[in-house]
Amino acid sequence: MSVILGIETSCDETGVAVVADGSVVLANEVASQIDIHRAFGGVVPEIASREHTRIISQLVEKALDDAGLGDTPAARLDAVAATRGPGLMGSLLVGVSFAKALAYSWNRPFVPVHHIEGHLFSAFLGEPRPDFPFLALVVSGGHTQIIQCPRPHEYEILGTTRDDAVGESFDKVARLLGLSYPGGPSIQQAAEEGNPEAFQLPRAMTTVKGGLDFSYSGLKTAVLYAMQEGDVSVADMAASFQAAAVDVLLIKTKKAIKQTGAERLVLAGGVAANQQLRERLTGELDIEVFLPPFAYCIDNGAMIAAAAHSRLHHGLTGNLRTTAKPGLSL
Ligand SMILES: Nc1ncnc2c1ncn2[C@@H]1O[C@H](COP(=O)(O)OP(=O)(O)OP(=O)(O)O)[C@@H](O)[C@H]1O
Numbered sequence: 431m432s433v434i435l436g437i438e439t440s441c442d443e444t445g446v447a448v449v450a451d452g453s454v455v456l457a458n459e460v461a462s463q464i465d466i467h468r469a470f471g472g473v474v475p476e477i478a479s480r481e482h483t484r485i486i487s488q489l490v491e492k493a494l495d496d497a498g499l500g501d502t503p504a505a506r507l508d509a510v511a512a513t514r515g516p517g518l519m520g521s522l523l524v525g526v527s528f529a530k531a532l533a534y535s536w537n538r539p540f541v542p543v544h545h546i547e548g549h550l551f552s553a554f555l556g557e558p559r560p561d562f563p564f565l566a567l568v569v570s571g572g573h574t575q576i577i578q579c580p581r582p583h584e585y586e587i588l589g590t591t592r593d594d595a596v597g598e599s600f601d602k603v604a605r606l607l608g609l610s611y612p613g614g615p616s617i618q619q620a621a622e623e624g625n626p627e628a629f630q631l632p633r634a635m636t637t638v639k640g641g642l643d644f645s646y647s648g649l650k651t652a653v654l655y656a657m658q659e660g661d662v663s664v665a666d667m668a669a670s671f672q673a674a675a676v677d678v679l680l681i682k683t684k685k686a687i688k689q690t691g692a693e694r695l696v697l698a699g700g701v702a703a704n705q706q707l708r709e710r711l712t713g714e715l716d717i718e719v720f721l722p723p724f725a726y727c728i729d730n731g732a733m734i735a736a737a738a739h740s741r742l743h744h745g746l747t748g749n750l751r752t753t754a755k756p757g758l759s760l
Pocket residue numbers: 441516545549569570571572573596597598600601612613614615618699700701702703704705727728729
């Protein structure tokens with residue numbers, strides 16, 4: 431059995447978790463900074479890294495206590511992992527530096543993890559767990575990607591967004607509609623009372639020639655133009671926007687499945703919390719669909735520990751010279 435401490439600080443969540451065997455969460459602490467950044471309508475990098483610095487040591491202590499490793503963590507832990515990138519430099523630095531210092535003082539390997547690889551491994555924290563190979567749909571605040579995953583730690587990006595990420599478009603449209611940040615949950619809630627067919631919004635790049643890339647900025651602009659035409663119902667617009675955003679994800683995923691012959695789909699990233707997306711993927715696809723548990727959709731340390739478990743098993747560890755890398759590629 432391997433027990434790993436996973437630390438995630440790439441953006442505005444400080445996540446610390448202890449995970450056994452890459453799948454059993456012994457402790458999971460997430461301190462969200464959403465309330466701090468809400469006033470600014472988005473994440474302020476300097477404030478984010480200061481907040482990670484303020485809170486990280488107490489979160490690590492709490493996670494180790496919750497996992498029952500309190501006084502003797504070094505005796506039970508096999509590795510310390512942290513998100514290396516992509517993300518905000520100041521924020522990443524806090525997690526990587528803290529994790530390396532712990533790994534050094536406990537004489538355990540340090541395992542650097544790519545943030546999106548972490549999201550992918552959140553599916554391994556649920557039941558049943560996926561087997562490789564699989565196709566992944568990664569939908570978050572910064573990414574919208576269809577990724578072919580033939581073997582652990584081998585990835586081929588088949589499609590990606592050319593402009594806004596889908597989570598980013600939820601956030602921007604929420605702001606247009608006067609809904610609170612982050613936009614995903616507030617649009618989902620407002621949409622419950624709305625008519626998804628009230629507004630005819632575009633489904634960009636979904637024609638036969640569209641390939642597997644995405645474009646979400648036109649959808650946001652279409653919402654803006656529709657609002658300038660006169661009074662619109664927030665609920666109807668939220669429902670119409672959500673339907674269009676999710677439609678595109680379904681169309682592209684079906685296309686990718688046809689193209690690759692994939693037999694399994696793994697959903698990952700913050701937008702994986704979207705109820706309509708989860709229901710439509712499980713209802714409309716005739717292949718196995720693996721959804722991350724709700725608690726592990728948004729950024730957290732457990733997904734980083736889960737990915738690190740596999741990296742450790744494959745000998746993919748780092749060392750004290752491994753640095754944070756804001757533009758790290760998968
Ligand atoms: N229920 C939901 N429906 C739609 N979107 C959601 C929902 N819950 C959260 N989101 C969106 O998920 C995003 C946050 O996800 P996540 O924390 O993975 O992003 P990130 O870490 O900022 O970006 P990345 O993972 O690409 O670096 C936000 O854009 C948020 O609006």
